[in-house]
Amino acid sequence: MSAVLDPHGHGAADHGHDDHHGAPHGWRRWVYATNHKDIGTLYLLFAFTMFIIGGVLALLIRAELFQPGLQLVNPELFNQFTTMHGLIMVFGAIMPAFVGFANWMIPLQIGASDMAFARMNNFSFWLMIPAALMLAGSFFMPGGAPATGWTIYAPLTLQMGPSMDASILALHLLGASSIMGSINIIVTILNMRAPGMTLMKMPMFVWTWLITAYLLIAVMPVLAGAITMVLTDRHFGTTFFNPAGGGDPVMFQHIFWFFGHPEVYIMILPAFGIISQIVPAFSRKRLFGYASMVYATSSIAILSFIVWAHHMYTTGMPVTGQLFFMYATMLISVPTGVKVFNWIATMWKGSMSFETPMLFAVGFIFVFTMGGFTGLILSMAPIDLQLQDGYYVVAHFHYVLVAGSLFTMFAGYYYWSPKWTGVMYNETRGKIHFWWTLISFNVTFFPMHFLGLAGMPRRYADYPMQFADFNAWASFGAFAFGFAQVYFFFFIVLPTMRGQGEKAAQRPWEAAEGLEWEVPSPAPFHTFENPPKLNADANRIVA
């Protein structure tokens, strides 16, 4: 019987007082779930499933690109793969995974008994299931899945089959789910903190999610507007983006990226939060510059609203437009730099140890910074003219999204899973997973910088032969990377879910701070039913 799936929770036995009416049993526990921990588990499992589906699509893409010539799929299907890989990874894997972390950890970290709106929490999870089915099922609709790229640029969307409408509906559902999730997170954080936990004493993960939730509420409706206009253009005779009726295709890009750029930070800010928890814990030293971390995160969030058109340098903007967006984009590197410096200053003169969470955290800082620098290079409009819509861009955003978001989720999993499951993961296997992932990641994506500089465009099913070797390397690395994640699930996650492994202590990490370590491992079904009394730093329960 698994610890996570165990309705009573092993650790709850000696804390019967926390568990007075227990968990519901059977399927009702999950379908009617209102407990933040159960919903967090659901989110994480859902996200991992989507991650595997998106990953299989990525491997199909890499298999086709292994050699020049079309060996496996036709170009139409190839475009469907790239589109659905992007949509599924962004909306199905990364975003829900961070919401899963938020559900599990925010109430535990702020000393709240649950999320503010427990039933809405349930609804926002279950809304994602039909959406995911529609997205993944679009391959079986007439004409196949959308083949427009995840950016769904008009007017190419007008040429798509019925699956485009299904995807639009799916995005609406996912957007509604995100908005509900965000409202829930904001209300929970602002109203349900334990007495004594002031805003500036909150753990960084809570802070980054608070800011992320505001970003989500601000931009998801913008995406909803854009895709609704696409829908009415397709079926109801409007011509928002159709030049034949006086519409403007570039307008779609402006609206899309007004959503899309904050979206990028939605996918990375919670990651910054997780890293800001892990680095101090394993450096045995407090986070350096807590206040400046909060300000840096907020500045990144605000700046993210005024840089969107750096995705559109090649659409033909006036000089002043290009210059404005270039300067604004370059500015983002300042607060991002502050964060990296703070993490390193936290490590400086610490007493570090390198368990798997710390390995992934350090790996993240190192590799993510490379993605940050390529971002700075891309922000320069003249260089971007060479690189836009090519493999350099592909390399860049995988360095920040895979090595950024995904690595931190792994770090977060290793860090918090003892609390979730009540058992320690296997450290050796964790280390194997880390090195295997880090190396195969770089084998996959590093050569893409060269491909991009040499001019290979993205979303190409076939390419000139001079690009063959680097593509072969990338494909080889991608498969190695994929297998590493299969290993992760079957040899690390599954055993801990089944409760196999060394029993985790309440404080598995020597110097980890925060209220989540004040409850037993695994965390009982109900925690903090009565507001805890906190110490002055708001990271320990007194009395």
Add this chain to the structure above:
Amino acid sequence: MMNNIYKKLETASLALAAYGATAAWAVNDLPGGPAVNQLNLHPPVTKIAEQQVWLHWFMLIICTVIFVAVFGVMFYSIFKHRKSLGHKPATFHESVKVEIAWTVVPFIIVILMALPATKAVVASKDTSNADLTIKATGYQWKWGYDYIKGEGEGIGFISSLDEKQRAMSDSGKPEPTDDYLLKVDNPMVVPVGKKIRIITTSNDVIHSFAVNSFGIKQDAIPGFVRDTWFRAEKTGDFRGQCQELCGKEHAYMPIHVKVVSAEEYTAWVADQNKKMAAKQDDPNKVWTLAELTAKGSKVYEANCQSCHQATGQGMGPIKGLDGAAVVLDADSSKQINVLLNGQNNLTMPAWKQLSDTEIAAVISYTKNNWSNKTGQLVQPAEVRAARQ
């Protein structure tokens, strides 16, 4: 046991080496196009591209220096400040001075980076006083070039990927070819040392006109015109590819710009004008069925086959022509209308850029090919009438 593993490793490395030997695909660098395993930007052929290459090096060096410095500190700390070495943690956790310093210094570095970039942006946007203006129109999936101002005014043609290379791609086993997927039937020809302004637009969805060696990339947007410019300093052949996802054949609409000397250019213009005059069919000529289908088969191969297939069966969302009602219909005006205006939101694009004769020929061909045996033919005059 160990021996066994070594043997396996040896076999594996031999296989890898063998693969490595063939992996270069026996192709050579393509001047003006990609080089084998190229690591950096293309050698620049215009001032703008030169600035871009310079800027890229400038950024790369600054970023590398910062990267090495920052991570030097991190790795020093990782190796020295370890629990396993008995290092005791310090207790500092903030310093306003340090924090202000590492906010202000990056800010200054960013400003220093922005200065040369600004100069390059302003230069790349100045499309005034061009010697020659060419309109590049994106079609699904080919480029149309119209010389609209300057020497050669009036010349216009379509440039599409070599059909043999497209077929090679489909076969899955392309032969080693230096200009694989980069060879077109009619390259754009321009004179060296002249300022060429390229106006981009599109007939259907967004495409993007790009030539790396010139440092230009400009989206071609339906319903709108945008422009960019270049002044090539060397003669030669320069390649690019469509850079904005435009549907199924996105990877198969390359760009080839041939830069020639002024004399060669003048000769080319004369030659083109002659060809265009010869191409003008007598509009009132009445064609026989055999003549039309022979011509139509060529038009079909060049324009229709990549979607509708040689078998006329279509594929996926693309409708078949073999046995299709609109093709068999005795009233050929329906089919003429589809070709002139497109249908299904331009999944079937409009083909009005083809000549009356070409449209008449290809319709006659589809009406009398595969299992379609209507015996009907469409004359160019009917197409011309439908255009009005």
